[in-house]
Each structure stands twice: as C-alpha cells, then as structure tokens.
Amino acid sequence: RKEVEQDPGPFNVPEGATVAFNCTYSNSASQSFFWYRQDCRKEPKLLMSVYSSGNEDGRFTAQLNRASQYISLLIRDSKLSDSATYLCAVGRAYGQNFVFGPGTRLSVLP
Amino acid sequence: DTGVSQNPRHKITKRGQNVTFRCDPISEHNRLYWYRQTLGQGPEFLTYFQNEAQLEKSRLLSDRFSAERPKGSFSTLEIQRTEQGDSAMYLCASSLVLAESSYEQYFGPGTRLTVT
Numbered sequence: 001r002k003e004v005e006q007d008p009g010p011f012n013v014p015e016g017a018t019v020a021f022n023c024t025y026s027n028s029a030s031q032s033f034f035w036y037r038q039d040c041r042k043e044p045k046l047l048m049s050v051y052s053s054g055n056e057d058g059r060f061t062a063q064l065n066r067a068s069q070y071i072s073l074l075i076r077d078s079k080l081s082d083s084a085t086y087l088c089a090v091g092r093a094y095g096q097n098f099v100f101g102p103g104t105r106l107s108v109l110p
Numbered sequence: 111d112t113g114v115s116q117n118p119r120h121k122i123t124k125r126g127q128n129v130t131f132r133c134d135p136i137s138e139h140n141r142l143y144w145y146r147q148t149l150g151q152g153p154e155f156l157t158y159f160q161n162e163a164q165l166e167k168s169r170l171l172s173d174r175f176s177a178e179r180p181k182g183s184f185s186t187l188e189i190q191r192t193e194q195g196d197s198a199m200y201l202c203a204s205s206l207v208l209a210e211s212s213y214e215q216y217f218g219p220g221t222r223l224t225v226t
Contacts, residue, residue, distance in 0.1 A: 100152030
C-alpha cells in the first residue's frame with residue numbers, strides 16, 4: 001500500500017459544480033498536510049495548508065480527519081481555470097520532506 | 111523574481127553522460143529539497159538540506175546521484191552515467207523551518223531531463 005493515496009480521476013465536472021477530493025495517508029505520525037495544484041508540465045503550486053480545525057480560502061475548503069487518516073479538498077462554484085491536477089502532500093515531521101499522492105486530475109467543462 | 115529558480119529548464123543528454131542541475135532557493139529559506147517527478151506520478155523525494163548540511167537521502171538516490179549545498183544557498187544535483195530511467199522532471203523546493211511549526215514548501219519550475 002502506498003503511503004499517500006488519491007483517486008487519479010479524471011473528475012469531469014461542469015462549470016459551477018462543487019467537487020470534492022479525498023486523500024488518505026497511512027503514517028499515523030504524519031504532522032503536516034497540504035494541497036498543491038499542478039498545471040500540465042508546470043511545477044506544483046501551494047494551494048493551501050490543511051489544519052485540524054479545517055480552513056477555507058474563498059471557494060476552497062480543506063479538512064483533516066486524523067482519526068480516519070484522510071484530508072479533503074472541496075471546490076465550490078468550479079471555474080474553467082480550476083482544471084489542473086491536485087496533489088496532496090503529507091509531512092512526516094516538521095521540516096522534513098513531503099510524501100505526495102499521485103494527484104487527482106480535474107477538468108471543468110463549459 | 112524572488113521565487114525558487116532552477117537551471118537549466120531542459121536538458122537532453124545521451125546515456126552515460128553526466129549532468130548537473132542548479133537550484134537557487136528563496137533567499138531567506140534554510141531548507142532545500144530535491145524531488146523527482148515522472149508522468150502521472152506525484153513528486154518523489156530525493157534529498158534535503160538544512161543550510162549546508164544534507165540531512166536525509168532517499169533510497170531512490172543511488173550512488174550515481176550526488177547533491178551539494180556548499181554555502182547553504184544554492185544547491186546542485188549531479189547525475190553520473192545517466193540512464194534512460196533517469197528521464198524525469200527534477201524539482202527543487204525550499205522552505206523556512208523555524209522550531210516545530212507547520213511550514214510550506216515552494217517549488218521551482220523544474221529541470222526536465224531527457225536521456226536518449
């Protein structure tokens with residue numbers, strides 16, 4: 001079993017839809033959690049950190065469930081420009097490397 | 111531009127040749143990470159530095175790979191005797207890690223290596 005798993009998709013949704021992605025991790029000692037967005041042939045760009053209390057940034061909401069060992073990302077009112085691959089990243093300890101999931105591809109259709 | 115920079119952006123080399131990549135992190139960041147990414151996969155960790163000290167190396171980092179960060183600023187990643195399986199995007203990231211707090215890693219644009 002991989003340390004961080006994601007549904008690779010693709011998720012094809014119409015503009016304006018709400019879409020949610022989950023990411024599961026196997027190491028219960030993991031300390032830090034992030035969502036990155038990656039456009040085709042570009043570098044990952046930090047989307048948001050994920051806190052135990054959950055956090056929201058505009059149309060994006062991230063949540064952490066330590067008991068079930070998953071993080072989620074909710075995108076409301078999808079835009080065409082949200083089309084990308086969404087990577088979850090899990091840090092085993094503060095300052096150490098991240099373990100990334102394989103990414104979930106999202107296509108927002110007109 | 112004060113982000114992470116990497117050079118070259120693209121490198122095509124023949125099998126058996128040596129290649130070296132450079133990464134310049136965000137200036138005040140003390141940690142620098144190297145990852146490798148192949149198509150359809152997330153980035154895979156290779157190694158990271160705290161200032162000039164190399165603190166961890168992945169099992170992916172065979173003895174053909176070496177990384178340095180001599181003055182705690184820029185870093186180089188060298189691959190000796192390249193193989194076709196080394197073809198990938200090599201990503202560098204940096205972060206500012208202070209005590210035990212959540213931190214973010216910021217990525218450079220990557221160096222795309224093609225071994226023919």
